[in-house]
Amino acid sequence: MYGNYLKLLAKLGLYLMLTFIALIYLMPFIRSLVASFMTWEQASKIPPEWIPNPFTLRAFNRIFALKLFPRWFLNTALVAVATVLSNIMFCSMAGFAFARLRFPARDLLFSLLLSLMMIPAFVTIVPNYVILYKLGLIDNLVGVILINAVSVNGVYLMRQYFLSLPQELFDAAKIDGCSNIKAFFYVALPLAKPAIGALSVYQFLGAWNAFLGPLVILKSPENFTLPVGLTYAFHRQWYVEYSPIIAGSLIAAAPTILMFVIFNKYLIRGITLTAGRG
Amino acid sequence: MAFALYLSFYSWDFIGPMKFVGLENYVKAFREIWRGINGAPPFFAPFFVGMRNIFLYTAVVVPVQTILAIILAVLANQRIKGVTFFKVSYFLPSVTCSVIVSLIFVWLFQKNGLINYLISRVIPGFSPNWLMDDRYALWAIMLVAIWGTSGNLMVSFLAALQAIPNELYEAAIIDGAGVIRRFFNITLPLLKPMIAYAVVLGTIGCLQMFDLSFVMTGGGPAYATYTMALDIYNTAFINLDPGLASAKAWILFALTFVITYFVQKKYGTLRA
Numbered sequence: 001m002y003g004n005y006l007k008l009l010a011k012l013g014l015y016l017m018l019t020f021i022a023l024i025y026l027m028p029f030i031r032s033l034v035a036s037f038m039t040w041e042q043a044s045k046i047p048p049e050w051i052p053n054p055f056t057l058r059a060f061n062r063i064f065a066l067k068l069f070p071r072w073f074l075n076t077a078l079v080a081v082a083t084v085l086s087n088i089m090f091c092s093m094a095g096f097a098f099a100r101l102r103f104p105a106r107d108l109l110f111s112l113l114l115s116l117m118m119i120p121a122f123v124t125i126v127p128n129y130v131i132l133y134k135l136g137l138i139d140n141l142v143g144v145i146l147i148n149a150v151s152v153n154g155v156y157l158m159r160q161y162f163l164s165l166p167q168e169l170f171d172a173a174k175i176d177g178c179s180n181i182k183a184f185f186y187v188a189l190p191l192a193k194p195a196i197g198a199l200s201v202y203q204f205l206g207a208w209n210a211f212l213g214p215l216v217i218l219k220s221p222e223n224f225t226l227p228v229g230l231t232y233a234f235h236r237q238w239y240v241e242y243s244p245i246i247a248g249s250l251i252a253a254a255p256t257i258l259m260f261v262i263f264n265k266y267l268i269r270g271i272t273l274t275a276g277r278g
Numbered sequence: 279m280a281f282a283l284y285l286s287f288y289s290w291d292f293i294g295p296m297k298f299v300g301l302e303n304y305v306k307a308f309r310e311i312w313r314g315i316n317g318a319p320p321f322f323a324p325f326f327v328g329m330r331n332i333f334l335y336t337a338v339v340v341p342v343q344t345i346l347a348i349i350l351a352v353l354a355n356q357r358i359k360g361v362t363f364f365k366v367s368y369f370l371p372s373v374t375c376s377v378i379v380s381l382i383f384v385w386l387f388q389k390n391g392l393i394n395y396l397i398s399r400v401i402p403g404f405s406p407n408w409l410m411d412d413r414y415a416l417w418a419i420m421l422v423a424i425w426g427t428s429g430n431l432m433v434s435f436l437a438a439l440q441a442i443p444n445e446l447y448e449a450a451i452i453d454g455a456g457v458i459r460r461f462f463n464i465t466l467p468l469l470k471p472m473i474a475y476a477v478v479l480g481t482i483g484c485l486q487m488f489d490l491s492f493v494m495t496g497g498g499p500a501y502a503t504y505t506m507a508l509d510i511y512n513t514a515f516i517n518l519d520p521g522l523a524s525a526k527a528w529i530l531f532a533l534t535f536v537i538t539y540f541v542q543k544k545y546g547t548l549r550a
Binding site for chain 1: 364371378381385388425482510511524527528531534
């Protein structure tokens with residue numbers, strides 16, 4: 001009898017603790033969501049109020065009154081989609097080559113590639129900038145896409161996945177007269193859907209949230225992506241009130257949050273596949 | 279990569295011809311550090327100030343976020359209803375863009391913002407102007423960093439926790455070990471490789487901290503939140519000295535490498 005009560009009590013305590021921590025983690029989101037529907041006077045009241053009164057869309061109106069804001073949104077979306085597509089193509093091909101093909105110095109090349117993961121972005125940003133400068137791609141969204149077109153992490157993820165597929169499949173394909181290219185498109189790729197899913201979600205988030213690359217490469221405000229643009233607006237103090245920045249931030253974060261809530265299984269599996277091997 | 283190394287031996291302003299200067303850029307960078315050690319004001323030794331700040335930052339953020347992540351993972355690893363909701367809410371900050379997180383926190387950290395309000399309920403009368411005060415600005419940024427990354431590490435720890443075979447716990451229960459002893463004698467030792475991984479990755483991330491400082495404070499007030507990465511950015515793209523910036527970037531990389539090497543040596547190696 002007592003044992004049951006104790007169990008129930010422990011469970012209750014656990015729930016309380018989990019909820020409390022979740023509140024801490026969600027608080028900034030909840031607070032900014034509520035505040036973005038308030039007038040600025042109400043949002044900066046002390047003690048804080050939690051129910052918008054009057055309910056107003058002023059903050060959203062003001063951020064969209066800025067002609068550049070929708071433009072930034074489109075730029076970001078374009079960069080993110082292009083980055084995802086090029087990563088799916090190149091990472092899966094490279095991953096397949098490293099996992100299933102035999103060519104000289106393959107393992108040496110692969111460990112070289114892995115060591116690239118250690119190099120901080122700050123070592124490569126200056127040379128990348130110079131290369132893009134020579135190509136005439138500074139202040140161009142193509143430049144932003146190009147520097148993230150292939151990710152080492154992505155190649156690694158795809159290689160691990162292709163290695164986990166049974167070799168017999170590829171042997172059978174070979175006996176049926178498949179070339180390597182055919183084996184890639186008709187056998188490996190259709191089987192790699194879960195890995196490609198994880199890769200896409202990762203690359204989308206990475207490209208959507210990227211800051212340093214776009215910050216360095218993009219010069220004119222109409223080419224900015226959302227993170228760069230919002231920082232620019234904040235530093236230039238375009239708004240006396242802070243609520244338009246908050247509203248803009250929420251809109252900018254919405255696609256990633258939505259994506260995460262829908263695909264969190266893929267994302268967590270991706271981490272398990274690459275990082276969880278500890 | 280190789281181009282970065284090549285660049286660090288040249289003096290160049292992006293436009294004019296490149297001039298080979300040998301190790302001069304490295305000498306300049308080290309002289310800056312040396313000036314800083316001798317107590318030069320931050321303006322003359324920004325690279326050193328960035329280094330000092332980032333060491334303090336890393337030394338605080340990495341242990342706290344790792345321990346927090348383990349606690350979160352253990353809590354979220356219970357088989358109860360609705361646990362997915364909690365996992366998602368802990369992980370949410372790490373999928374949100376760091377710039378957006380910074381912008382939201384700038385507002386929360388204002389003198390009459392939410393964070394000061396919550397603190398004033400616990401410690402009355404304590405309401406610093408976080409990001410404008412050089413004593414608190416770096417701590418405020420640490421707080422944001424911990425909030426933002428612990429969820430990400432939690433997922434890695436969750437994966438590691440789920441890999442621990444259940445029989446070990448069953449055996450321990452038969453031997454009469456309590457919850458706490460089970461945690462310290464089974465869970466923690468088996469998590470050790472994962473902890474090493476989290477510490478190494480966390481250190482690499484912390485040493486390169488850039489966006490939080492750039493957005494929230496711009497390195498100020500009075501260089502209190504200046505970081506090495508910020509200095510590399512300024513050297514390359516504000517002072518237009520890519521050669522010196524590359525030299526500094528290589529010093530940052532060397533530091534990262536040495537530190538992570540010692541962490542790995544002490545806590546076991548990573549299996550890539």
